Amino acid sequence: MADISEIRALAEKTQSQLSGKFGFAFCDLNSGEECSINGGETFPIASAFKIFVLAELYRQAAAGMINLKEKIVCDEKFRSGGSGLLASLAPGTVLTVYDYAVLMMSISDNTATNIIFDRIGGRDAIRRNVLEPLGLNCTHVDFNCTELMNKYYCITPDMSPEQVNARSANGTDRNNPWFTCEMGEGNWSSPKDMTVMLRTLFEGRWVDKETSDAVLAVMRTCQNSSRITKYLPYSAKTAHKTGSLDRVMTDAGVIVTSKGAYTFTFFYNGNTASAEEYDAAYKNFRSEELCALLSKSIFDVYMNS
Numbered sequence: 001m002a003d004i005s006e007i008r009a010l011a012e013k014t015q016s017q018l019s020g021k022f023g024f025a026f027c028d029l030n031s032g033e034e035c036s037i038n039g040g041e042t043f044p045i046a047s048a049f050k051i052f053v054l055a056e057l058y059r060q061a062a063a064g065m066i067n068l069k070e071k072i073v074c075d076e077k078f079r080s081g082g083s084g085l086l087a088s089l090a091p092g093t094v095l096t097v098y099d100y101a102v103l104m105m106s107i108s109d110n111t112a113t114n115i116i117f118d119r120i121g122g123r124d125a126i127r128r129n130v131l132e133p134l135g136l137n138c139t140h141v142d143f144n145c146t147e148l149m150n151k152y153y154c155i156t157p158d159m160s161p162e163q164v165n166a167r168s169a170n171g172t173d174r175n176n177p178w179f180t181c182e183m184g185e186g187n188w189s190s191p192k193d194m195t196v197m198l199r200t201l202f203e204g205r206w207v208d209k210e211t212s213d214a215v216l217a218v219m220r221t222c223q224n225s226s227r228i229t230k231y232l233p234y235s236a237k238t239a240h241k242t243g244s245l246d247r248v249m250t251d252a253g254v255i256v257t258s259k260g261a262y263t264f265t266f267f268y269n270g271n272t273a274s275a276e277e278y279d280a281a282y283k284n285f286r287s288e289e290l291c292a293l294l295s296k297s298i299f300d301v302y303m304n305s
Contacts (some may be wrong), residue, residue: 002026002028002302003301003303003305004137006301007026007298007301008026008035008037010297010298010300010301013032014267014290014293014294015037019274019277020247020269020270020273020274020287021268022038022268023037023038023039023043023190023191023265023268023269024037024038024191025039025191025210025264026263026264026265026266026298027071027195029202029203029254029262031158031259032253034221037236038190039190039191040190040191040192041138041190041191042138042150042154043181043188043189043190043250043269044178044181044187044269045187045192045250045252046244046245046248046249046250047108047113047145047241047242047243047244047274048186048188048242048243049102049137049148051197051252052139052197052219053113053120054219055197055206056114056126056130057097057119057120058102058207058214058215059130059207059211061097061109062208064098064111065209068096068099068101069096069231070097070120071094072093072096074089074091074092074093074094074111075085075091076091078114079111079146080111080113080114080146082149083107083109083110084107084111084112085103085107092110097119100219100237101138102109104116105221105241106222106223108242108243110146110298113144113145114144114145114146118144123142123212127140127141131191134191134196134200136189136196137193137197137198138189139190139193139194141187143185143186148245149168149245151178151183151186152176152186152245153168153246154173154176154178155168171246171247172246172271174271174273174278175271175272176271179248180271194252194263194267195263198253198265199263200212201239201254202254202263219239219240219253219254219260220238220241222239222241222253224251227242227249227262227266228252229291229295230268232296232299234300236256236257237255238255239253239254239256240253240254240264244285246270246271247266247271247278248269249268249287249291250266250267250290251264251266252264252265252266255295256300257299257303259303260299262302264298266291266292267292270287
């Protein structure tokens, strides 16, 4: 059984090194014991919202509403800036729904996400079939990737391509209301809500065990190793999803070890940081390293408990 007080103390130490809003949650999946910091607070979660998209996709697949082998053309309307490869490929690329799902989770491909988001019915389907049934009252998934970037970076139709690139490259304004979750809609969640989603998957309660395991298997393809997994041994099997948007940095997942399993959620809103930290965050993403170090410290506590 993990020493919850020690884990909380480690998270508080991390919090003390950041001026921006910090959220954290841990759950020992053996004992059910939990701890969190700002667990019920809302945070912009960047690409971590794709976990909820994936969950709805696999729910629909289990219900026979979607065939994961179905082929979809990557039309121009789905193309999105930001992370991924599809936006750089020739128009007309054809992949299966499963292929797009893997690209969405493995390299956080935004174009693939737009395709999946559209295919499952978007925000209404996710709210109705994922968020409400699980009681995720702090979570909203209102935008696809293109919409998300345009809203959060304050990109408007009248901007020139040069202005759009400058916004995307340099970031938006500090304490922008989209990043402080003050708008009526957005893509955000809380550490506790994310824990509920992750725990539901691990315990095989998302539709059924086969569906839950399939979602976790796709999450294990995540190739970003700069956060939760950076200092963990290969033997620790991690199903997770990272997110980055301007100064926002997130990672959330399930870590399975030889002694059991636990969830780890790290949300950092650098857009609420001090001016000095805000300016530095875009250059070196110090919060990434703090996430990696906290993940390793908690792993060590867990394994030695």
